[in-house]
Amino acid sequence: MRLIIIIAALLIAVFSASASGRSWQSADPGSAGWSIEGLKQAQNYALSLRPTGIMVVQDGRIIASWGDVSRKVNVASVRKSLLSALYGIAVSEGRINLGSTLAELGIDDRPLALTETEKQATVRDLLMSRSGVYHPAAYETADIKRKRPARGSHEPSSFWFYNNWDFNTLGTIYRQRTGEDIFQSFEQKIARPIQMEDFSHRDGHYVKEQASEHPAYPFRLSARDAARFGQLFLDGGRWGDRQIIPSSWVKEATTAYSWTKRGRQGYGYMWWSLPSDVWGLNAAYAAGYGGQIIAFIPSKRLVVTQTVDLSQNPKGIKTSHFIDLLREIVSAAP
Structure with missing residues (x-):
C-alpha cells in the first residue's frame, strides 16, 4: 500500500510539473494511446496549410509540435x-x-x-x-x-x-x-504566473485611427505560449496550485450567448464555442485573422494552438481549415 501511495504521489508530481512548469514536457504519443497513423495524417494536412507553428497538448504534455512554436506573431483577434x-x-x-x-x-x-x-x-x-x-x-x-x-x-x-x-x-x-x-x-x-516562455509586455501595442478614439491592442504570441493560455482555460483558470482566473469566469466567458447563422458555433465573452454534440461539453476557441487559434477540448483533455506569420503566408489559413485539422487530431486522440 505504501508503495502505491508513493507511485501515485510521483505521478501527480510529474503531471504538475508538465502542466505548470517552466518548460513543456513531452509525452510519447503511442504510449499515451494515440493513433500514430492518424497523427501523421494530421501533421501532413497541417503542414500543407503552411502554419508558422502548431502545438498539440494533452494532459499538460506535448503530443506533437510542428513548425517554429517559439516564434512570436501577431495573433490578431x-x-x-x-x-x-x-x-x-x-x-x-x-x-x-x-x-x-x-x-x-x-x-x-x-x-x-x-x-x-x-x-x-x-x-x-x-x-x-x-x-x-x-x-x-x-x-x-x-x-x-x-x-x-x-x-x-x-x-x-x-x-x-x-x-x-x-x-x-x-x-x-x-x-x-x-x-x-x-x-x-x-x-x-x-x-508570468503560467510561466510563458516568450511573451513580454513589449509584445503588445496600441493601434489608433482617426475614426474612433478607442484604440485596438494587438498582441504577439508564440504557439507554445498560446498553448499555456489554452491549458489555463482547459483547467478552469487554474495553474498548478494557484487559481489565476476564477473558474466561474472561464465557464461564463466560453458559454454561447449568440449563434452564427449556421448555428454550429456560438459566441460568449470574446470566445467562440463549439457544438457539444460534436466536440463534447465546453469546447471553445480563440480565433484571429489569418489562422491564429487557441482551442481547447475538455472531453479529450486537449489543447491545440496554431500561429501563422502572414508575412510568410499572406493568404493565411481559414478557420474552417483549422477546424478540419482539429477533427483529424481529435480522431487520432485516445
Missing part, C-alpha cells in the same frame, strides 16, 4: 480572448461591473458622438458583441466595414454583430477602471 481573461480577474476584484452602462462609465467617441440610446449598452453587452453601437472602429477588416449595420438599427443587447468597436472600447474601459496598461497587466497577472 485572439487579443480579445486574452483581454476577456483580464476582465475575469478585474470583475472578481470588484473593479469592473458588468452591468455598468457606457453612460455611467463616461464612454463616448469622436468624431461622431454616441447617442443616448447607444450609451445604455452595458459592459456585458460589449463582451457579448451586442452593444448596438455601430460606430467606425480601429483595426477593422474591409469585410466588417462592409457588413456593419447602420447606426441606430438595433437596440443594445438585442442583436449580435462581430464588432471591433465593442472590443476596442472594452480595452479603454479596462484601462480606465483598473488604471493599468493592458499588456503589462497581462504579463503580470497571466503570462
Whole structure:
C-alpha cells in the first residue's frame, strides 16, 4: 500500500510539473494511446496549410509540435480572448461591473458622438458583441466595414454583430477602471504566473485611427505560449496550485450567448464555442485573422494552438481549415 501511495504521489508530481512548469514536457504519443497513423495524417494536412507553428497538448504534455512554436506573431483577434481573461480577474476584484452602462462609465467617441440610446449598452453587452453601437472602429477588416449595420438599427443587447468597436472600447474601459496598461497587466497577472516562455509586455501595442478614439491592442504570441493560455482555460483558470482566473469566469466567458447563422458555433465573452454534440461539453476557441487559434477540448483533455506569420503566408489559413485539422487530431486522440 505504501508503495502505491508513493507511485501515485510521483505521478501527480510529474503531471504538475508538465502542466505548470517552466518548460513543456513531452509525452510519447503511442504510449499515451494515440493513433500514430492518424497523427501523421494530421501533421501532413497541417503542414500543407503552411502554419508558422502548431502545438498539440494533452494532459499538460506535448503530443506533437510542428513548425517554429517559439516564434512570436501577431495573433490578431485572439487579443480579445486574452483581454476577456483580464476582465475575469478585474470583475472578481470588484473593479469592473458588468452591468455598468457606457453612460455611467463616461464612454463616448469622436468624431461622431454616441447617442443616448447607444450609451445604455452595458459592459456585458460589449463582451457579448451586442452593444448596438455601430460606430467606425480601429483595426477593422474591409469585410466588417462592409457588413456593419447602420447606426441606430438595433437596440443594445438585442442583436449580435462581430464588432471591433465593442472590443476596442472594452480595452479603454479596462484601462480606465483598473488604471493599468493592458499588456503589462497581462504579463503580470497571466503570462508570468503560467510561466510563458516568450511573451513580454513589449509584445503588445496600441493601434489608433482617426475614426474612433478607442484604440485596438494587438498582441504577439508564440504557439507554445498560446498553448499555456489554452491549458489555463482547459483547467478552469487554474495553474498548478494557484487559481489565476476564477473558474466561474472561464465557464461564463466560453458559454454561447449568440449563434452564427449556421448555428454550429456560438459566441460568449470574446470566445467562440463549439457544438457539444460534436466536440463534447465546453469546447471553445480563440480565433484571429489569418489562422491564429487557441482551442481547447475538455472531453479529450486537449489543447491545440496554431500561429501563422502572414508575412510568410499572406493568404493565411481559414478557420474552417483549422477546424478540419482539429477533427483529424481529435480522431487520432485516445
